[in-house]
Amino acid sequence: MRLFVVLLLCCSVFTTQAQNDTLSSGELKKYIGKYDVNGMVVQLVSLKQSLMLVVPGAPMQEMIPDGVNKFKTSSFEDERFLFVEKDGKTTAMISQRGEQSLEFRKISDTADNFAGTDSLLTLRKLTAHFILLYSSIDAASVNSIADRLEGDYKRVLNDFKLDKMPVTTVRIYPNREGFKHGINFPNAPDEVLATAFGKDDFRMVSPNAEGVDSAMLTKGVTHEFTHCVHLNIDYSPNNPRWLWEGVAMFESDWFFDPKELDIIRNKQFPPLATLGNGMEYMLGYVIIEAIRDIWGFDAVISLIKTRGNVASSVSISENEFEKSIFEHIYSKYVKKD
Structure with a gap:
């Protein structure tokens, strides 16, 4: 379902x-x-x-x-x-x-106002491609977020062969409570700190909020922006999930070394459709890297447009596709040692 x-x-x-x-x-x-x-x-x-x-x-x-x-x-x-x-x-x-x-x-009969917590965001910064709404807690750090987004903007769009995107609004909530209300997820786990809310809208907790890993969250803004780009190519979030998260991990340069994972070292390669419980993040970068290395980045774009249809994107079976990906990962990161 x-x-x-x-x-x-x-x-x-x-x-x-x-x-x-x-x-x-x-x-x-x-x-x-x-x-x-x-x-x-x-x-x-x-x-x-x-x-x-x-x-x-x-x-x-x-x-x-x-x-x-x-x-x-x-x-x-x-x-x-x-x-x-x-x-x-x-x-x-x-x-x-x-x-x-x-x-x-x-x-x-009444829905929440998902812009209701915008009252917390009293400050605004405009850049060439983004509108950042934030509070005084981020007055000193908003430039680093804006600089990262603008610095990655052209590269990400070039990868996906896009000329432009809608101006993207970034809401930076000063606390988790405001963020959770803003995404209709009041019981969100504490590790949920940012989400793409549309193809020109993503929302995040302040990197200065209590108990937040500020370096990780600042790095994560390109991850969420990539989700927005994905939605502009095809509006199908998490379909399939390995591709949705993998592309975002790759474009944000969020790498986990696969040789640290038993399933890779022991060649117990899982079907892509079963990746979950964080594994879609940990393997995301290297899966997309492998697709790029073997078939080129056009194959990644085709997979997004076809919602993961392997046969139409690379003209082989899913079993061959997954075997090629994981053998490439193993050879590049494990076998070389």
Whole structure:
């Protein structure tokens, strides 16, 4: 169930450009609000005359009309969302994929204002390609964040053969509480410190907040910006996850030495689709590096555009693809020793 996968996202959010002009403001209003399943709350909001799904910790997704009280998103082609009405009021949303379904009970007709914590961000810095909203706690450090983003901007876009991007807004919250509210993830684990919230929007905790690794978080801004770039190429966050995180790790030059991992040293190579529990980060850089080294970076771009379709991107089977990647990693980082 694809929505269930999306619900597990912990690092990154976006909006598509598909038009939703078939619904009036009044028609959109009946769907807006909060929906709960087992204590996990998703929200539906109206943005620029479009209905947007807000999943905790993930980019916004546009809900595209697909029939009466029925919607789809561009992120997962095989999932549909059905809305249940009783006495003229929406009472539930059902996520369906094949024979599987999950029902979200509507618990409020009012959604949160995800710009509400912008009141904490009283300062603004404009650069050529970014708008940084921040508080006084970051008055001395905002330049280092801006410099890193601008310094990496041209390189990242060149890698993906893009001429330009929308100006990206970066919200830097002074504390974890403001950040969690801003991404609709009130129970986010403490290690979640930044997320792409759209193709021109990412949000982060201040590197000066209590208990935060400032060096790591400052390095992570290019990681989140890369997610925004990914969403501009194809609006499909975490689809597949190994590619979503791998590309961001590669572009932010976030390298973990694979020879330190038993599964690499012992040649117990996992299927890419199973990477999780942090392994998608630890192996992310070297997986994308291997694809670039073997097939060129155009293959990486093709994989993004096709959502991980190996056959159409490199014309071999998935088994051959994964074997080639891991053998390359092993030869480059383990065998040489």
